[in-house]
Amino acid sequence: MIKFFQKIRRRLLKESKFNRYFIYAIGEIILVVIGVLIALQVNNWNENKLQHKKTEVIFNQIINELVVDVKIIQDV
Numbered sequence: 001m002i003k004f005f006q007k008i009r010r011r012l013l014k015e016s017k018f019n020r021y022f023i024y025a026i027g028e029i030i031l032v033v034i035g036v037l038i039a040l041q042v043n044n045w046n047e048n049k050l051q052h053k054k055t056e057v058i059f060n061q062i063i064n065e066l067v068v069d070v071k072i073i074q075d076v
Contacts, residue, residue: 005028012021 008024009021012024
């Protein structure tokens with residue numbers, strides 16, 4: 001895929017079509033930016049998922065401790 005873009009870039013520069021090369025360059029930059037934004041979104045999604053799992057573990061620990069505390073209080 002990279003060779004494909006390199007061929008297009010070289011051909012446009014050889015033919016001295018600066019306007020078309022400029023449009024091509026802007027398109028390539030936009031593709032890179034979109035790729036970075038997608039990667040950031042996936043990373044944020046994974047981080048939120050991990051945070052949610054940690055929160056669930058903490059809530060379960062609190063519930064278990066409360067159950068144990070209630071049993072201790074009832075015994076006393």
